[in-house]
Every structure is written in structure tokens, then in C-alpha cells.
Amino acid sequence: MKLQTEVLVVGGGATGVGLVRDLSLRNIPCLLIERGDFCSGASGRNHGLFHSGGRYAVSDPEAARECIGENRILRNIAPHCIEETEGLFVSLPEDGLDFRDRFIQACQQVAIPTRLLSRDEALSLEPGLHPDLLSAVQVPDGAIDPFELVLSNAKDAEALGTRFLLHTEVTSLTINRNRVRYILARDLLHGEEYEIEASYLINATGAWADRFLRLAGFHIPMALSRGAMLITNQRFSHRVINRCRLPSDGDIIVPNHTVSILGTTSVRSEEPESVEVTSQDVSLLIQETSKMIPAIKEARLIRAYAGIRPLFQSVEKGEDRAISRGFVLIDHEKRDGIKNLMTITGGKLITYRLMAEKASDLICQKMGIKADCSTHQKPLPGAEKTRGFKDRLKALGRMDILCDCELVLKEEVEEVLKERKLYDLQDILHRTRLAKGTCQGGFCVYRLLGILHELGMAEGDSNKKLKGFLEERWKGIRPILWGSAAREEELIEGIYKGIFNLNNKE
Ligand SMILES: Cc1cc2nc3c(=O)[nH]c(=O)nc-3n(C[C@H](O)[C@H](O)[C@H](O)COP(=O)(O)OP(=O)(O)OC[C@H]3O[C@@H](n4cnc5c(N)ncnc54)[C@H](O)[C@@H]3O)c2cc1C
Known part of the structure; x- marks a missing residue:
């Protein structure tokens, strides 16, 4: 079947779906192709932390600034996807207090509000914490439901005219005279073949971004990192509990609906599909998270899962590099001479809207259209519901x-x-x-x-x-x-x- 559209987005995770919502709100016709269901990639395999930015305040202030900015926006436009739990960064005796002081200062520099709690105050809020903790710092972390977030974006985009082809994989790109002329795609459930022409093609395939570009003979440097997580059969805290130290293995417990999610690890991976969890991952996560909440040692686990972080590795010469250290928007016209191809990858779930905004701005600029972004103000469908x-x-x-x-x-x-x-x-x-x-x-x-x-x-x-x-x-x-x-x-x-x-x- 032959199809035509103005903008073709490949990838039905938060980034791709957020992008078609943004474009359709600017009256630009779009089509999105996803080879599984929505959230088949990292968007359905993450920790569900509604970042305050605290985790990156010391190590990556630019990413922290993006997180707190989006944290404020999403509270308004997507309240039905968020549980406003607050979060604590807990210092244990072996951590000392040096990092805590650097942490509070770094948060102040990127405008993340903090409140220092004594040991007793922290224990009165979260009685399950280790009684020997030294102190805790409260930040506006929370929990986010990635499925609800992505589906609400999809619902709005569809109502505005976007078409979705799910369970459909892009299998080839044909380039001629410095433009992607058409792509071929295959419906994996029913076998239908599509030939699709689009004025612009956006690669929003997350950890598959490099593999996707290889269909056109290009390469971008991605470093894939596998993170494992465990789900317990009950909630162990009201708030998100983080360890007050530089991000490392097993340092965060996120409450989510009726369960808690323990995480996470970081292991270099070669394949975006390598999502198995090992017994070493399980032991490490229990050992580390139970230092913050001892009852986790006896917890009943109901599931283990892993996701692949799409990290952009380095800056290549001549590249239209990152808008920030958190995510990268590549204009392949500048990088490879292909006028109508762009890649957006990296970032966080919570920065999906900002990533979509920057990519849409670039498309509008290329199309010579003046249409402002409205996703920072316009609530998602469902925002009127209680959680x-x-x-x-x-x-x-x-x-x-x-x-x-x-x-x-x-x-x-x-x-x-x-x-x-x-x-x-x-x-x-x-x-x-x-x-x-x-x-x-x-x-x-x-x-x-x-x-x-x-x-x-x-x-x-x-x-x-x-x-x-x-x-x-x-x-x-x-x-x-x-x-x-x-x-x-x-x-x-x-x-x-x-x-x-x-x-x-x-
Ligand atoms: C372990 C872990 C924990 C995380 N925790 C958090 C957290 O707590 N909070 C937070 O904000 N962020 C978190 N993240 C980051 C966040 O999950 C990702 O940054 C975000 O989901 C990326 O979304 P995306 O749409 O760019 O990519 P994805 O969600 O991976 O979407 C890409 C899609 O492209 C599709 N695709 C690939 N190739 C093709 C093709 N050829 N044709 C058609 N479709 C194709 C894939 O099927 C996939 O669905 C975490 C990530 C990991 C891995």
C-alpha cells in the first residue's frame, strides 16, 4: 500500500508520540510507525521516577535543570499520570555528610527546592527507613505512569488527525539526491507492505537510533546501558527513597500504585533487545536497597525486568550535537547532507515533551512555518481525572x-x-x-x-x-x-x- 504524509515519525515511545502530538497541535500532518505496541522500548521498561532533577544535580546540572523544568510543566498538563509523593535523599553512616552538603548546594544552583530533615523527622515520615540514617533531604520527586503518559499523548494526537501504524517495522530507507525519498515498512501481524513518502522523516527509535540509521548507511555513536529493576508485592514507602550519593547501583526505591520498584543497575550492552535480568542483578539490588529500607530483605518480589538506556556517546566532528547533555537532536542535513532526516534520542522519560518541542521547532524552521509550541500549556486528555x-x-x-x-x-x-x-x-x-x-x-x-x-x-x-x-x-x-x-x-x-x-x- 502506498501512503503519503508531511512528517513521518519512527518510534512509538514517549519521544515519538510526544513529537506527533506537538506537530499535530501545530497543524502539521503526521504518521507514526512503531514496530510493537506503544511503549515497547525504554518507555515501557523504566523506573517510573518523576525526576525532580535531584539525581543529576551534582553530576549533570544541565540534565537536572531540564528535569525540574519539565517536572513543573508535567504537574500541570499530566496530573493524572503523576503521583506527587515527594522524594528523600537519605544519608547512611557509611555515606557521611560531605556529599549531602554538595547535593543541597547543587540543587539550589538549578532551582530544585530542598528541605533538610533530621534523622527523627525522616523516620516519622518514613518509619521503614534504616534507623541509623544520619539525615535526609526532601525534594519534589514523584512517580509517573509511563503507559498512561504515552497513551494520553497518542489519544490527543489521534484526535488531531495523526495516524498510527502499530506492529509495523520500517525495513528500508531509499535516498536519492540528498533526500529520503520513501521508506518501506511491514505490518508484522498481517504481513501488509507499505511504501511511504514523507517530506520529513524523524528517527525517534531511542536505543535503536543507530541501527535505524544504518538502514540508510549512516552511523551515530550510541552507548547502550542495561538497567535492571525489581517489583515488590507491596509499597515499602510513601515517598521515593534515594541514596544521598553519586548515582550508582541499587540506590533508589520508587513507590508506584500498589508496589515499589527497586533499581537499578547499569551494564554496557551491545544489543537494544538484551533485556534479561541475571541472578547477580537480583542479589545486588536487594542487598543495596535494603540498606535504606531493611524490610526489603524479606520482601516478596513479583517481577524482574530491565530496559536499555539510549545514551549518546560522544561528539563527532562536524556534528549538530546535543541541545543539552541529556538528549541529542541531530539534523542530518548538517551532518550527512540529507535534507529531510532528523534523529532525536537520549534524554529521559520526563524530558520527552521538551525533546518533542525542540524537534518540532527544527521541523517548522525547515518547513518555513511559524507555529509556536503549546504542549507546555495544553493539558493532556485525562488531566481532569483524579488518579x-x-x-x-x-x-x-x-x-x-x-x-x-x-x-x-x-x-x-x-x-x-x-x-x-x-x-x-x-x-x-x-x-x-x-x-x-x-x-x-x-x-x-x-x-x-x-x-x-x-x-x-x-x-x-x-x-x-x-x-x-x-x-x-x-x-x-x-x-x-x-x-x-x-x-x-x-x-x-x-x-x-x-x-x-x-x-x-x-
Ligand atoms: C533502566 C531504565 C530506567 C529508567 N528510569 C527512568 C525514570 O525513572 N524516569 C525517567 O524520566 N526516565 C527513565 N529512563 C529513561 C527513559 O525510559 C527513556 O529515556 C525514554 O523512555 C526513551 O523514550 P524514547 O521514545 O526515546 O525511546 P523508546 O521508548 O525506546 O522508543 C523507541 C521505539 O522505537 C521502536 N523502533 C525501533 N526501531 C524501529 C523500526 N525499525 N521501525 C519501527 N519502530 C522501531 C521501538 O520498538 C521502540 O518502541 C530509564 C531508562 C532505563 C533503561
């Missing part, structure tokens, strides 16, 4: 709860199903809190399949779908399987083998 979990709590006691761990209602899921025809179980899980709680979908995904059948939306072999889901779930569960988690797995295995007869090998 989802509070609403779900109100439903306690009702009979139509589909997921008992996260209190997801049947009608919530049916609403998502009505919006568009989604047949892939993972697509549905990305759009709801289903399978994100303690049982990790063990008890609710087969109910979901029942609803798909009721609505006549369960195409194909349901047992095959269940198997696919269980295999994906297993990847996250295997590294943390001991104690109560192992016992629960035996129960779940019994249910799936016994009720659904998933015992056979084929």
Missing part, C-alpha cells in the same frame, strides 16, 4: 472487578476494547493496570480472554494466546522465584495446566 488508583479503590466491594490485585473493573477494560480493535493480549495489558499487581496476571488474564470471547474479539487459538502470555510473564518471574513467590507459581501452574490443559508440549 486512577483512588477511583479504583472506590469500586471495592463491587462484583465486576476483573483484577483483584489492582482493582481493575470489567467496565474499564471493556472501554479500552471499545476504543479500538486490539487482539494482542499485551496491547490490552499496556492500556490498563491488568497483570501489574501481585499475581502478575496469573488470575486475571484468563478472565480477560473470557471477555474477549463474550465480545467476539478473541480471534485465533485462545490457548496459544494464553501460552504466549505465560511465556512472556515467565521471563520476568524466573529470576525472582523463591519462597512465597515459588509457592504461588505452583498454584498458578496448577490452574493453567488443570483448567486450561496447557500441559501439552506443542
Whole structure:
């Protein structure tokens, strides 16, 4: 099928989706291609920290300044995606207080508000902290739901006319007379081939940015860093808990809905798909985070996962380098002589809007259009809602709860199903809190399949779908399987083998 558009964006993470929202608000027609579902890359595999910038205040003040600026904006435009928990930077006896003093000064320099708490004040706010802590510094950290953020951006962009091709991979770029003339893409679910012409092409493929450019014979220096995280079956703190020292392994605990996320590690990786978690990662994260909250040693873990950070490695000669140290916007006209190609990569989830703004500004400049950015002021759809979990709590006691761990209602899921025809179980899980709680979908995904059948939306072999889901779930569960988690797995295995007869090998 042949398609045409003004701007073609490749990559359906926060950056690409934020970009098409920004462009469509400026009345520029766009098409976005993503080879999985939204959030298939780092945008669905991160820590969910709503950065105050504190983590970078000492080591990378420019990135810290970007974070606190976006922190203020997102509180206004995306309150439904954020839990305003506050955050503490905790000094333990082995850390001493030198770093704490540098930290407070560095925060002041980039306008991050801080409040110094004594040991007793910190323990009264967070009784689970190690009783020997020296002091804590409070900053405006929080928790952010990346799925809700990206889907809200997508919803707005779609309402403004953007078209999305999900589960579709760009496979080649044809360049002629210093322009990308067309790209070829393939629908990975149905096999449809697309030939797409666009006036401008934006590479927003995150950790795949270099691999994508290699389709056109170019190369950018990316350093890929794998970070592992663990999810506990309960919240261990009200606030984000950081270790007050330079960022390192196992120094942060982020509360998120009903769980806490322990993180993270940083290991150089060659492949953007290498997201396995090792037993060493698990031991290291428990050992380090339990120094801040000792009860974590006995925590019941429900999942391990990892993501790949897209880091831009260095500045090459003649390159249109970074707007900041946090992210890079490359104009391939200046770098490689290709007039209509740009790359935006690096940065953080929380800086997605700023990255989109800078990339859109560059496109407008190239198109000779005067259209100002409005994403810093215009709330996302859903901003008028209160945060989802509070609403779900109100439903306690009702009979139509589909997921008992996260209190997801049947009608919530049916609403998502009505919006568009989604047949892939993972697509549905990305759009709801289903399978994100303690049982990790063990008890609710087969109910979901029942609803798909009721609505006549369960195409194909349901047992095959269940198997696919269980295999994906297993990847996250295997590294943390001991104690109560192992016992629960035996129960779940019994249910799936016994009720659904998933015992056979084929
Ligand atoms: C371990 C870890 C923890 C993090 N924690 C935080 C945090 O707490 N807070 C924070 O603000 N940030 C955090 N980040 C950073 C943040 O997750 C990323 O910076 C952000 O999600 C990047 O978004 P993106 O859209 O640029 O890339 P991605 O989300 O990776 O999106 C790129 C997309 O491109 C698609 N794609 C690639 N090639 C093709 C192709 N050929 N055709 C079609 N599609 C293609 C991929 O499928 C992918 O979905 C963390 C990152 C990691 C790895």
C-alpha cells in the first residue's frame, strides 16, 4: 500500500508520540510507525521516577535543570499520570555528610527546592527507613505512569488527525539526491507492505537510533546501558527513597500504585533487545536497597525486568550535537547532507515533551512555518481525572472487578476494547493496570480472554494466546522465584495446566 504524509515519525515511545502530538497541535500532518505496541522500548521498561532533577544535580546540572523544568510543566498538563509523593535523599553512616552538603548546594544552583530533615523527622515520615540514617533531604520527586503518559499523548494526537501504524517495522530507507525519498515498512501481524513518502522523516527509535540509521548507511555513536529493576508485592514507602550519593547501583526505591520498584543497575550492552535480568542483578539490588529500607530483605518480589538506556556517546566532528547533555537532536542535513532526516534520542522519560518541542521547532524552521509550541500549556486528555488508583479503590466491594490485585473493573477494560480493535493480549495489558499487581496476571488474564470471547474479539487459538502470555510473564518471574513467590507459581501452574490443559508440549 502506498501512503503519503508531511512528517513521518519512527518510534512509538514517549519521544515519538510526544513529537506527533506537538506537530499535530501545530497543524502539521503526521504518521507514526512503531514496530510493537506503544511503549515497547525504554518507555515501557523504566523506573517510573518523576525526576525532580535531584539525581543529576551534582553530576549533570544541565540534565537536572531540564528535569525540574519539565517536572513543573508535567504537574500541570499530566496530573493524572503523576503521583506527587515527594522524594528523600537519605544519608547512611557509611555515606557521611560531605556529599549531602554538595547535593543541597547543587540543587539550589538549578532551582530544585530542598528541605533538610533530621534523622527523627525522616523516620516519622518514613518509619521503614534504616534507623541509623544520619539525615535526609526532601525534594519534589514523584512517580509517573509511563503507559498512561504515552497513551494520553497518542489519544490527543489521534484526535488531531495523526495516524498510527502499530506492529509495523520500517525495513528500508531509499535516498536519492540528498533526500529520503520513501521508506518501506511491514505490518508484522498481517504481513501488509507499505511504501511511504514523507517530506520529513524523524528517527525517534531511542536505543535503536543507530541501527535505524544504518538502514540508510549512516552511523551515530550510541552507548547502550542495561538497567535492571525489581517489583515488590507491596509499597515499602510513601515517598521515593534515594541514596544521598553519586548515582550508582541499587540506590533508589520508587513507590508506584500498589508496589515499589527497586533499581537499578547499569551494564554496557551491545544489543537494544538484551533485556534479561541475571541472578547477580537480583542479589545486588536487594542487598543495596535494603540498606535504606531493611524490610526489603524479606520482601516478596513479583517481577524482574530491565530496559536499555539510549545514551549518546560522544561528539563527532562536524556534528549538530546535543541541545543539552541529556538528549541529542541531530539534523542530518548538517551532518550527512540529507535534507529531510532528523534523529532525536537520549534524554529521559520526563524530558520527552521538551525533546518533542525542540524537534518540532527544527521541523517548522525547515518547513518555513511559524507555529509556536503549546504542549507546555495544553493539558493532556485525562488531566481532569483524579488518579486512577483512588477511583479504583472506590469500586471495592463491587462484583465486576476483573483484577483483584489492582482493582481493575470489567467496565474499564471493556472501554479500552471499545476504543479500538486490539487482539494482542499485551496491547490490552499496556492500556490498563491488568497483570501489574501481585499475581502478575496469573488470575486475571484468563478472565480477560473470557471477555474477549463474550465480545467476539478473541480471534485465533485462545490457548496459544494464553501460552504466549505465560511465556512472556515467565521471563520476568524466573529470576525472582523463591519462597512465597515459588509457592504461588505452583498454584498458578496448577490452574493453567488443570483448567486450561496447557500441559501439552506443542
Ligand atoms: C533502566 C531504565 C530506567 C529508567 N528510569 C527512568 C525514570 O525513572 N524516569 C525517567 O524520566 N526516565 C527513565 N529512563 C529513561 C527513559 O525510559 C527513556 O529515556 C525514554 O523512555 C526513551 O523514550 P524514547 O521514545 O526515546 O525511546 P523508546 O521508548 O525506546 O522508543 C523507541 C521505539 O522505537 C521502536 N523502533 C525501533 N526501531 C524501529 C523500526 N525499525 N521501525 C519501527 N519502530 C522501531 C521501538 O520498538 C521502540 O518502541 C530509564 C531508562 C532505563 C533503561
